[in-house]
Amino acid sequence: MKTIKNITPVAFLLFISLHLVLFFALKKEPIDFIQNRENSIIPTYDTSGTTVYFKKWYHYVEDHFPFKNEYIKQSNLTKGVWFNSFNVKNKVIIGNNGWLFYNSCIYDEEGLNEYAGFDSWKPEQLNKVVENINTINRWCKRNKIQFEVMICPNKQTIYPEYLPSIYLNKHDSRLTQLTKAIPEIINLESILKTSKKGNPKQLLYYKTDTHWNEYGALLASKELRKRLLPHFPFIDDLSFSLKDSTSFTGFDLANMLSLKDNFVDYIPLIKFNNKSPKKIPLLVIVNDSFSGSLGMSLNQLFTTINYRHLYTDGIPSPEYLLKNKTDVFMIELVERYKELLTGDIHPDFYK
Secondary structure (H helix, E strand, O other): HHHHHHHHHHHHHHHHHHHHHHHHOOOOOOOEEEOOOOOOOOOOOOOOHHHHHHHHHHHHHHHHOOOHHHHHHHHHHHHHHOOOOOOOOEEHHHHHHHHEEEEEOOOOOOOOEEEEEEOOOOOHHHHHHHHHHHHHHHHHHHOOOOOEEEOOOOHHHHOOOHHOOOOOOOOOOOOHHHHHHHOEEEOOHHHHHHHHHHHHOOOOOOOOOOEEOHHHHHHHHHHHHHHHHHOOOOOOOOOEEEEEEEEEOOOHHHHOOOOOOOOEEEEEEEEEEEOOOEEEEEEEEEEOHHHHHHHHHHHOOOOEEEEOOOOOOOOOOOOHHHOOOOOEEEEEEHHHHHHHHHHHHHHHHHH
């Protein structure tokens, strides 16, 4: 026992010393492809003060700690087996049957609070969203542009049965509040749940990813086509054939855990039947990452698509829409980003 007590601190010091040497010797990578973000750079002291300066150093060391992701992987393997939980700052929730869920949204690091209805929109917030959407819609109608809003539900909204039993939807979520306040927006929650009920084996979302798959996105495009058909009666009916899914290793949520190779996910293979469909000339879309799966089916409806990412480009001005001779203007946001609709819009939309 005494020998073990003597060896333990020596082993610990050797471990720390080795990693200290490696920390300075190894190349500092600018991108963490596991966490899908930029790593911290060497901090410089500025007017923000000593506390902030040392916090920056802490994050720099944390980001570049030798073999960091391998340690995270081993930690998650151990915790997953013994405690059915993962160590990723509560961002990833392990569900049933190999399902993973993202526990975060734009305004709340514990994003499932909203799912359970514990963080409803205040009246002034909801009224601001309604005002923004109605104002843009009125402007578009005056200028003969079709305007649609597509809120893509979070995965837990469509597949709550795979969440741990502790997570219960007890009250209206903010998405439900929004669809009640503006019935005209595309209600994808209802559409996707109806499809899931009719064909439960055909998944609409990836099990190990935050996003819907191409089939779920196709159902959204079919609903969009239905909305646009009275104004563009020539557009493709989006007829398709669905082949067997192809299996891959886990996607972004599994990757956040450094356990990509420990999970299996499936990509549905879709083939559109119309070879040369007649299309609407131009779609301008404010989009986020959910448009990745959506693009394949949107390409069947539109000749040209101008993507404007919600963070880097934002909602375009009326001048932009008119200058580009826009036929359809759409805002596509995943449920956890919909709070961006509470911001101020270009004043020319009120004209």
